[in-house]
Amino acid sequence: MTLLSLQGICKTFRQGEIEVEALKNIDLDVDEGEFAALVGPSGSGKTTLLNIIGGLDAPTSGTAHLNGIDITRLKESQLSDFRLFQLGFIFQAYNLVPVLSALENVELIMILQGRPAKERRARAQHYLELVGLGREMNRRPSALSGGQQQRVAVARALACEPRLVLADEPTANLDSENASALLDIMHKLSREQKTTFIFSTHDPRVMERAERLIKLRDGRIESDAVVEQADRAVPA
Amino acid sequence: MKARRSHLPFIVLLLLAWRNLWRHRRRTIITLSSIAFGFGLAVLFIGLNDGAHNSMVRNAIKLGEGSITVQPRGYLQAPANHKFLPAGASLLAQIDSLGIPGHVDPRISIQVLASTAHNAVGAGLEGLISSRDQRVEMLEPFLIAGEWVTAGDARGILIGDSMARKLKVKIGSKVVLMAGGRGGDSQQHLGRVRGIFDSRVDDLDSFLILSDIALTQRFLEGEGADPTLQPVTRLAVYLDQQKQLQQWKNTLRREVGAADIEVLDWREMMPQLVQFITVDDAGNYIFLSLILVLVVFGIVNTVLMSVLERTREFGLLRALGLGRHQLLLLVFCESLVLSVLAVLLGWVVGGGTHLWFAVNGLDLSAAIGDATAMAGTFMDPVVHTELSPARVAQLTGIVFGATLATGIYPALKAARVTPVAALRT
Numbered sequence: 001m002t003l004l005s006l007q008g009i010c011k012t013f014r015q016g017e018i019e020v021e022a023l024k025n026i027d028l029d030v031d032e033g034e035f036a037a038l039v040g041p042s043g044s045g046k047t048t049l050l051n052i053i054g055g056l057d058a059p060t061s062g063t064a065h066l067n068g069i070d071i072t073r074l075k076e077s078q079l080s081d082f083r084l085f086q087l088g089f090i091f092q093a094y095n096l097v098p099v100l101s102a103l104e105n106v107e108l109i110m111i112l113q114g115r116p117a118k119e120r121r122a123r124a125q126h127y128l129e130l131v132g133l134g135r136e137m138n139r140r141p142s143a144l145s146g147g148q149q150q151r152v153a154v155a156r157a158l159a160c161e162p163r164l165v166l167a168d169e170p171t172a173n174l175d176s177e178n179a180s181a182l183l184d185i186m187h188k189l190s191r192e193q194k195t196t197f198i199f200s201t202h203d204p205r206v207m208e209r210a211e212r213l214i215k216l217r218d219g220r221i222e223s224d225a226v227v228e229q230a231d232r233a234v235p236a
Numbered sequence: 237m238k239a240r241r242s243h244l245p246f247i248v249l250l251l252l253a254w255r256n257l258w259r260h261r262r263r264t265i266i267t268l269s270s271i272a273f274g275f276g277l278a279v280l281f282i283g284l285n286d287g288a289h290n291s292m293v294r295n296a297i298k299l300g301e302g303s304i305t306v307q308p309r310g311y312l313q314a315p316a317n318h319k320f321l322p323a324g325a326s327l328l329a330q331i332d333s334l335g336i337p338g339h340v341d342p343r344i345s346i347q348v349l350a351s352t353a354h355n356a357v358g359a360g361l362e363g364l365i366s367s368r369d370q371r372v373e374m375l376e377p378f379l380i381a382g383e384w385v386t387a388g389d390a391r392g393i394l395i396g397d398s399m400a401r402k403l404k405v406k407i408g409s410k411v412v413l414m415a416g417g418r419g420g421d422s423q424q425h426l427g428r429v430r431g432i433f434d435s436r437v438d439d440l441d442s443f444l445i446l447s448d449i450a451l452t453q454r455f456l457e458g459e460g461a462d463p464t465l466q467p468v469t470r471l472a473v474y475l476d477q478q479k480q481l482q483q484w485k486n487t488l489r490r491e492v493g494a495a496d497i498e499v500l501d502w503r504e505m506m507p508q509l510v511q512f513i514t515v516d517d518a519g520n521y522i523f524l525s526l527i528l529v530l531v532v533f534g535i536v537n538t539v540l541m542s543v544l545e546r547t548r549e550f551g552l553l554r555a556l557g558l559g560r561h562q563l564l565l566l567v568f569c570e571s572l573v574l575s576v577l578a579v580l581l582g583w584v585v586g587g588g589t590h591l592w593f594a595v596n597g598l599d600l601s602a603a604i605g606d607a608t609a610m611a612g613t614f615m616d617p618v619v620h621t622e623l624s625p626a627r628v629a630q631l632t633g634i635v636f637g638a639t640l641a642t643g644i645y646p647a648l649k650a651a652r653v654t655p656v657a658a659l660r661t
Contacts (some may be wrong), residue, residue: 056555077559083243084557092395097549099255103305112557194556 003051003163003196004030009062011048022048024057024219030212032163033194035187035203037210044216046200047168053198054166055079057124067163078189084112088092088157088165088195092172093210096141102152103127105135109160120159131185147178151185156188165190167199171206183209238471244562255657256542258575267574268581274531275582275635276589278524282599282631283590283621285520291514292618296509297502298374299440302341302472304485305505306331309498311469312505317346318418318459321497324468330492331471335482338475344452345469348413349428350395350445354404361393361413361445363452370474371446382407382431390450392426397434405429413445415455418451425457438613501520528638533643535578539571543646550650552656563641564651571643579636586631592631593621 011023023045030036038046042140051057052064055071066069066088074082093141097106098215103124126135131151133144141149150170157165167186187209190197199206207213215222297303299442302463308319308325321327324342331340344363349356374385375394385392393411395403405551407429414424427447453463461467468550475484481501488499503510543550550563558566601617622634623631 015615051656054555056659078555080554081240081242082557083555085240089555091555093550095552097553099259107555108248111248112242112244112562113240124261 001032002029003032003034003067004028004198005065006053007063007065009049009052009064011045011052011057011061012060016082022219023052026062026219026221027199028214028221030164030196030198031194033190034212035190035197035210036212036214037199037207038214038216039207039210040216040222041202045219046202046216049216050166050168050198053087053164059207062099084160085165088160088162089226090150090153090157090165090167090170092169093116098141098150100143101138101140102133104115105141105152106156106159108126109156113160123159124155127159128145128152130183130189131155145178147174147182148179151175154182154189155158158193158195160165162195164196164198167197167201169176169201169203170199171201171203176205179203179205242488242559244558244564244565244595247354249566250573251568252566253573256546256570260542261442263538263541264574266578267535268423269526270534271531271578271635271639272581272585275578275631276585278527278635279586279592279631280339280621281520281524281590282627283593283623284619286395286519286627287594287622287631288412288623290622291503291619292509292513292614295614295616296506298370299393299435299482300436300472300502301343301470301505302370303475303478304473305487305502306488306492307469307472309496313499315345315347317415317455318417320344320459320467320469321471322455322467323465324471325466325611326466327475327492328471331473331488332402334487334491335470335472336475336481336487337477338473339368341365341371341472341474342449342466342468343369343470343472344417344449344456344467346452346455348415348445348455350399351412352403352405352409353416355402357399357402358415358441358443359395359399359445359456361415361452362639363449364449366446370472373619375435375446376514378432378433378435379431382429383630385430385446385448387448388450389448390454391426391428391431392447393429394431394433394446395429395450395637396439396444397432398442399445400429400432402442407432410621411445413455415458417431417459423455425454427451427631436616446599486525494632511616520650528634531635532638532642533575535571535639536645539567539574539643540645540649542570543567543650546650547653547658550653553599553661555655556628556651560651564647565654567647571640571647574643575636578639579632583632590621590623592620594623595620 004026006026009023009026013020013022026049038049048057052059055074061073069082071082097108106124106128107120110123125137128134129198131154133148133151136144136148170224171182174182183206186197189195199205210227212226214224274529275303308321328340341364345367346359346361348359350359366372366385372384380397385394401413409429411429413427413428414422456467457463475481485499485501495497553563583658597620598616599618
């Protein structure tokens with residue numbers, strides 16, 4: 001079932017006197033439960049496309065439907081609520097609120113969602129344990145490594161039950177070991193919970209695990225291919 | 237889209253605000269200290285000011301005509317010896333029956349020419365019940381020669397040292413007191429100097445002559461008054477509680493006010509003192525406003541810095557679903573917490589300073605010497621700070637409001653953050 005449908009998405013930026021076409025007529029459908037990667041060189045339009053899908057930026061033209069909602073027609077306050085209830089975000093770095101502990105960071109979104117205290121506390125603890133941070137949940141971000149912080153971001157993104165998780169270069173600042181561990185966790189949770197993931201990346205390690213590779217070049221989709229999973233073992 | 241809306245409880249806002257405030261502990265402490273110092277300074281300054289003014293008012297009431305004065309209508313605008321209350325005794329009894337907490341002093345004022353063989357000066361002869369009048373308590377300690385007049389003494393007078401020098405008199409000297417009458421006639425009585433005072437208020441020392449009411453009644457008899465009715469020029473009402481002034485003024489106006497009798501409070505009796513205090517207060521408020529402006533700029537700087545350095549964090553929060561108005565509230569809440577802390581710390585510093593000076597006082601005698609007289613009264617040289625509950629509420633409100641207002645601009649700035657631009661920083 002199609003979760004996300006983009007049609008004729010264009011995005012033009014003005015840089016001084018020059019108009020830059022960041023995205024050119026993008027059509028894309030993503031089904032529920034997909035683990036897809038937007039790949040391509042820097043400047044190909046990955047982050048811009050992710051921002052439009054996430055309602056963080058508006059396209060110059062085109063429509064973007066998620067779960068039947070036309071994101072491009074939402075007002076700003078509606079977009080905030082849309083992001084809160086429909087999406088999970090994992091950014092490249094500085095994902096967490098520094099004055100809150102890991103547990104509080106995960107809980108914050110659920111507080112905004114208005115979930116009962118007991119439920120959100122239980123869910124936050126559960127997801128932090130799932131990402132292997134059961135012992136570190138009361139630490140603040142400054143007391144966590146980069147990899148641990150990204151895992152907290154994953155727990156936060158998933159604990160609030162989003163329809164779609166958007167991850168912008170989630171492994172860019174991690175070493176191989178941490179990047180691999182993070183990808184394993186995300187892949188596992190995606191499989192178990194049937195949560196749709198869309199990454200932007202040019203990290204080969206992410207590409208290896210993606211089930212669908214959407215290659216962007218100069219603001220256009222150059223190729224869009226489902227990757228065979230037969231010989232990939234999903235980590236336990 | 238489902239009509240689900242984001243929800244940020246106030247307690248979470250407070251928690252975030254509290255923690256954000258202590259993210260830069262040193263900066264917050266410096267900011268709070270500067271506010272507390274400014275506040276302490278303002279409390280001390282206002283307290284001293286109010287203390288000095290209250291001291292002047294208390295002295296003016298005691299030296300003058302009481303908290304409330306009952307006197308012939310029109311006497312204030314045009315004093316004259318023929319204007320008096322003919323039935324003083326019955327009026328006094330009527331006022332006494334009201335049960336006013338305090339006491340009432342009957343007085344007679346006569347404008348006289350005081351003359352000796354050497355000189356003659358215009359003077360105000362004030363007749364009072366020399367055994368119990370409030371002025372006895374105020375002026376007796378300032379007697380520099382002789383003794384106080386005794387009750388029923390129909391000749392004894394007390395004069396200030398300035399007048400004594402002008403008239404070249406000493407204790408026991410005779411002074412002729414001559415007063416103009418209604419029909420153009422004049423009458424005169426002989427006074428004998430029983431004592432000389434130096435109140436340090438020039439207006440009193442060079443103009444006032446005090447006597448027992450018996451002497452001044454003789455002048456009123458000359459104006460046609462019936463001595464058996466104990467005529468007076470006025471009845472000075474002294475209240476134990478100044479805060480009851482309006483209440484008793486209204487009661488007196490209702491009970492004894494008439495076409496020929498008016499009831500005035502000290503503000504109406506001494507407009508020059510009220511004006512002096514108003515002008516003095518205005519100058520002090522300007523000074524305090526400058527302190528407030530400096531404090532406010534300090535806070536704006538701190539909160540704005542704190543906002544600008546967190547642009548990316550605000551972008552993250554907005555991306556995660558925090559609404560624009562919630563972000564505004566979050567930053568405003570930081571100002572709110574800062575304001576509460578500032579006021580609390582300010583009262584610790586300012587209140588402590590006030591308490592010390594309220595008990596020990598600030599001795600200004602070295603700085604101002606004998607120049608304590610102004611606007612017809614005088615200020616005690618040791619000023620004790622005084623703060624009324626209304627002043628406490630006013631100061632708290634001003635500092636709290638100003639501190640809180642400084643949060644508006646940074647909060648608006650934070651709320652204008654767009655997630656994409658902020659996350660790029």
